[in-house]
Amino acid sequence: MAKPKVAFYWCASCGGCEEAVVDLNEDLLKVADAVEIVFWPVALDFKRKDVEALRDGEIAVSFINGAVRLEEQEEMVKLLREKSSLVVAFGSCAHMGGIPGLGNFWTRDTIFQRVYNEVPSVENPEGTVPQERTGIGIGELTLPEFYDTVKTLDQTIPVDYYLPGCPPPPDLIMNAVNAILTGKLPEKGAVLAPEKALCDTCPRAERKPEKLSIKEIKRPYEVKLDPEKCFLEQGVICLGPATRSGCGETCIRANMPCRGCMGPVKGVIDQGAKGLSMIASVLGLEGEDEMTEEDIKKLINGLVDPAGTFYRFSLPASLLTRRRME
Amino acid sequence: MRGQPVRLSELDPNFKLEVIAREANCDITACFCCGTCTAGCPIHEVYPQHDPRKIVRMVNLGMRERALSGPYIWYCSDCWICEQRCPQEVKFSSVWNVLKDMATKEGYPPPVSINEDMCSGCGICAASCPYSAIELRIQNGKRLAHLVTTLCRGCGVCGAACPSAAISVNFFEDEQLFYQIEAPAA
Numbered sequence: 001m002a003k004p005k006v007a008f009y010w011c012a013s014c015g016g017c018e019e020a021v022v023d024l025n026e027d028l029l030k031v032a033d034a035v036e037i038v039f040w041p042v043a044l045d046f047k048r049k050d051v052e053a054l055r056d057g058e059i060a061v062s063f064i065n066g067a068v069r070l071e072e073q074e075e076m077v078k079l080l081r082e083k084s085s086l087v088v089a090f091g092s093c094a095h096m097g098g099i100p101g102l103g104n105f106w107t108r109d110t111i112f113q114r115v116y117n118e119v120p121s122v123e124n125p126e127g128t129v130p131q132e133r134t135g136i137g138i139g140e141l142t143l144p145e146f147y148d149t150v151k152t153l154d155q156t157i158p159v160d161y162y163l164p165g166c167p168p169p170p171d172l173i174m175n176a177v178n179a180i181l182t183g184k185l186p187e188k189g190a191v192l193a194p195e196k197a198l199c200d201t202c203p204r205a206e207r208k209p210e211k212l213s214i215k216e217i218k219r220p221y222e223v224k225l226d227p228e229k230c231f232l233e234q235g236v237i238c239l240g241p242a243t244r245s246g247c248g249e250t251c252i253r254a255n256m257p258c259r260g261c262m263g264p265v266k267g268v269i270d271q272g273a274k275g276l277s278m279i280a281s282v283l284g285l286e287g288e289d290e291m292t293e294e295d296i297k298k299l300i301n302g303l304v305d306p307a308g309t310f311y312r313f314s315l316p317a318s319l320l321t322r323r324r325m326e
Numbered sequence: 327m328r329g330q331p332v333r334l335s336e337l338d339p340n341f342k343l344e345v346i347a348r349e350a351n352c353d354i355t356a357c358f359c360c361g362t363c364t365a366g367c368p369i370h371e372v373y374p375q376h377d378p379r380k381i382v383r384m385v386n387l388g389m390r391e392r393a394l395s396g397p398y399i400w401y402c403s404d405c406w407i408c409e410q411r412c413p414q415e416v417k418f419s420s421v422w423n424v425l426k427d428m429a430t431k432e433g434y435p436p437p438v439s440i441n442e443d444m445c446s447g448c449g450i451c452a453a454s455c456p457y458s459a460i461e462l463r464i465q466n467g468k469r470l471a472h473l474v475t476t477l478c479r480g481c482g483v484c485g486a487a488c489p490s491a492a493i494s495v496n497f498f499e500d501e502q503l504f505y506q507i508e509a510p511a512a
Binding site for chain 1: 443444445446447448449450452453454462468469483486487488489490491500
């Protein structure tokens with residue numbers, strides 16, 4: 001029997017998801033043994049025409065990471081969708097927009113202005129920015145369009161399953177691959193990770209205080225973090241309560257709070273809104289009756305960049321989607 | 327509940343008077359059942375069982391137990407479109423609050439529930455509950471939020487605070503809230 005065909009593709013991403021595949025270590029050899037990889041731009045020399053030559057649905061599964069930011073990415077994922085039986089959104093960026101999704105607080109023009117003119121290390125006296133079409137003597141050069149708005153994968157093509165995480169942890173990847181190879185898949189649209197929030201598996205859960213109350217918000221570098229205590233108890237914003245578990249608590253074990261890359265738990269539409277309401281619910285809880293308006297303002301102002309904190313990985317997938325275009 | 331006869335002997339004619347006595351602007355006897363309230367109710371769109379006209383009718387008829395024990399008074403999400411549109415100027419906002427208060431005091435707990443399959447024991451709800459109605463208990467070695475129904479007054483703070491969709495309060499689900507946002511624009 002022919003081996004099932006598998007494709008990997010990357011859109012607006014950092015390459016970390018590709019690393020995650022390599023991080024499978026010896027398991028990668030088992031995967032490579034069980035399947036035929038037909039497309040993987042980062043590692044193998046297949047071209048777009050090779051994908052075009054396949055029959056519709058011939059690829060058993062395409063793992064696509066990264067958000068959709070460029071015209072080229074939109075074209076490629078639409079092509080892969082046609083050629084694939086299953087499409088898995090791989091990693092936070094494909095799942096919810098991820099870090100590139102924070103670009104939705106800006107527009108193409110403001111991003112270009114910053115990147116090609118204002119960054120201190122850039123010298124560009126003529127103010128040259130990339131153009132979709134550039135005439136040169138012998139013809140015309142083209143570049144894919146850079147969209148104003150970053151989209152998630154499922155805002156661009158129908159997605160069958162989601163593998164969350166920045167990047168997805170190796171055990172979840174292997175579980176997903178095994179489930180696909182054996183056909184033991186959950187219902188379509190499922191996130192292939194545990195359903196509960198991170199606090200459920202947090203190594204600090206046992207030492208959590210009976211009553212949480214944040215007296216002062218601190219950023220991780222402003223405080224010597226106690227490796228035993230709950231981050232929220234120490235005044236450091238941790239999105240663990242609003243974030244799906246299954247990551248292996250790697251950040252927590254490295255003494256850093258959860259930033260929310262695994263996305264919301266099942267049933268939550270907007271992870272950022274949940275994070276915000278959760279922090280608002282325990283902010284200055286103790287002694288709030290004695291607080292003046294000034295005290296409250298000071299406490300709230302301790303939260304630097306709330307939008308970036310709560311929507312770090314999920315802005316395009318949230319109810320906000322982006323900053324309003326003027 | 328359709329098809330059940332109303333038995334006069336089980337009615338409490340003083341019920342409406344008690345409601346009015348609780349709050350001066352609660353005079354629901356002005357209601358003549360035109361149904362404008364129900365027609366504009368965004369929650370009625372999602373849950374047809376929530377019918378403001380019927381609830382007011384129950385109170386006027388003296389159907390004390392049916393009105394207070396059922397979940398219907400808790401479906402309301404306080405948008406007060408009913409109150410704005412009522413031609414008889416029934417102050418629904420006061421009526422609903424009085425009914426909810428009577429229900430909790432008469433031992434009909436608000437429909438708040440904690441889904442243990444989703445609770446991660448983060449403790450946000452327990453910290454923010456103003457009535458100390460949520461306790462964290464250890465079950466199978468894990469912390470889980472536990473609702474003390476006798477203390478709960480159905481205020482909804484826990485449901486808003488819960489970041490992991492484990493608490494369901496008064497039928498304040500996302501779907502209802504979205505309808506509520508859309509209703510004034512419709």
